[in-house]
Amino acid sequence: MDGESETSKFAPVAERGVSGKRRRPSGEAPPLPRKLGVSGKLWVGFAAISFAIAVLVVAYASLGHRFDRWNSLFLQRLIALRAGWLNHAMVQVDAVLSSRWTVGVLRLGTMVALVLLRRWRHLLVFLASVVIVEALAYQLSIFVASPRPDGVRIIGSWEGPSFPSPPVAALAVTLVGIVYSLLPPGRPRSRGKWVVGGILLLFAFARLYEAVDHPTDILSGLILGVGIPVVAFRVFTPNDVFPVTYQRGRAAHLDVSGRRGEAIRKAVREQLGLTILEVKPVGLDGSGGSTPLRIRVAARNEDPERFIFAKLYAKSHVRADRSYKFGRAILYGALEDEAPFQSVRRFVEYEDYTLLLLHYLGLPTPTPYGFVEITPEREYMIVMEFFDGAMEIGGAVIDDEVIDEGLLLVRRLWDAGLAHRDIKPANLMVRDGKLLLIDVFFVQVRPSPWRQAVDLANMMLVLALRTDAQRVYRHALKFFSDQEIGEAFAATRGVASPTQLRAALKRDSRDLLSEFRGLAPDRSPVAIQRWSVRRLVLGLSVLVVSGLVVLLVIGNWRVVV
């Protein structure tokens, strides 16, 4: 379906706004609606039916007896297949697949893999699914207290009531958890599902063949063991937000192909009136907090075909920001404003505000085009000018003019009562000998003097990486006093510089920081540790909660493995 026909399908002509923009009417789905998926809904439905049947069977004994008869009739026909060699094989299959050792090794292996891959969210969902399925299967079996099949000889081993089949539920939740937490979506996961389906089918057949479970026991065990992890993984670790991938790249980056790619096109067309021709992720290495995109848009009115720049934000970025600030609050105290953003909307609104502010002040930053809604309260994309033809400062020619522009930029930020807070090579571009500043998300109005001083030192370090300390220092004296430069280098240590800048300094054979400190007047270092009751309470709370989690895991280890 092409974009135009899709728009016209939803939007009568009278509904169109100016510039081809369109307001989404009440009740219409957003560009990327949240979906549980057909199979997810099916599993929820199956689980509800299964639970209703269990309650009815307990409440109406005659219904239970009818189920017993149907079940036994099925098993009596199945045991007609019994033969010596097959009996042995099926007992072995059941013994291996229902063994707590097998399930325990699989679960432990999965947990170790998820820890090594640092896929914490998948690990939590996996653990929760396992514990929920085990607990539900156990409680339901106690509640229904179904006996083993009557009227046929049982040739396998069993334990406790049969409905729902606990070994089937245990193996199913484990295998499905492995598929959803370790296999990337697409062909690997699809193949994994077939393999798991085959294993579960064989296991179910073996248990029916042995007559240790009724068909309804197996069915309900599968509904619990498959349905719960499928729904849990889809709700809490959706593929497009928490992709399982083994390719290099930061977890914060979202996949912009497929359904999300279509949603981005639709959102930009309807909300900004621009037609997207191409979407390409760019600069992923230098960006950990969002998914930066270079978008080619079609010509419109006087505007030619051109590139625009966009940053896609999802809830995962809000969480990452929250964790980052929480960690900083514990490690350094209230060094800066460590209050986290409460939603993606606030996140993107703030960046939109800083872009507008810097643009208004005439600083060389991208022209803001606003932001679009992809999924309400979950995903937004901020759109701005793309500095076509610009080169990252690390690869550009740095002349005296560029040095002056960089230093003047910091001076103007100071004068406006602002700090950029993320001065690093990836955020400084050069085009036609002019310095440009990008990524203004961290900009703070009325920051601490410490932070403003750090901005100056970081800018001087970036400029010196491509030139030398003496030259940059000499230029800096045009805009800053000796004391101000001394303060900047007294404030800049460790965490004060962005990771990319620290790495670049480490790679450089010179000790630029010491060289600058040698040039500037002596000044005692500015302390970055801030002690407060809040910091102590936070630190202690983290210790206590970690201890409790460890105790809980140890206490319930037997259930999980």
Place this chain on the structure above:
Amino acid sequence: MRCRQLQAGLVPAVAAILLLPACRESSYPQVACQENSRQNLLHLVAQAVPSATLLPCIERLKTGWSYGGSEIRPGFVHFWLDSDRIGVDAVDVTMTGACNVAGETPLPSDEHDAGIRLFEEPIGQHRTVTVHHYVFTGGCVTVLSSFTRQAAPSIYAQAATLLGFSPRSEHVNDVRDETGLSLCGAGAPPCPG
């Protein structure tokens, strides 16, 4: 918004679920002699030891006693009772197909008419517990009480009335009448397969 609520609920839900396994034991008596509901586990008990002509069960629980839990698998039935005075697992009942009572003291039994012979392990073997064996056709029930007649006479007297026996034949008949199926084992026609 919906997701935020879900996520907010995730932490306590996981905590609650992590704590759930601590309550793995059932809290209502599922091996009651009088209870004839579908939730009664005596049918499963009969399947576990198909040779047993009698099934151990719990008579009405007196004040201070509660059902602890059960563990049932082929050839082995185990359930236990807790007491507010003695503690958990105050009376531990196990049924197997047979047991060795050589050297034990035969005791007179109220259930003698039902074909049960009662034996007590010599006190010298266990100073703080009492072990009784109820032997009958196709089965043996071992009752381990965490007290002795001398140490807790009133508890001992109460405990003596807690255990009952349900004839397997009654369950065979019930299953046949209700489902038309055979409860495989003693007193029922042989099962196919």
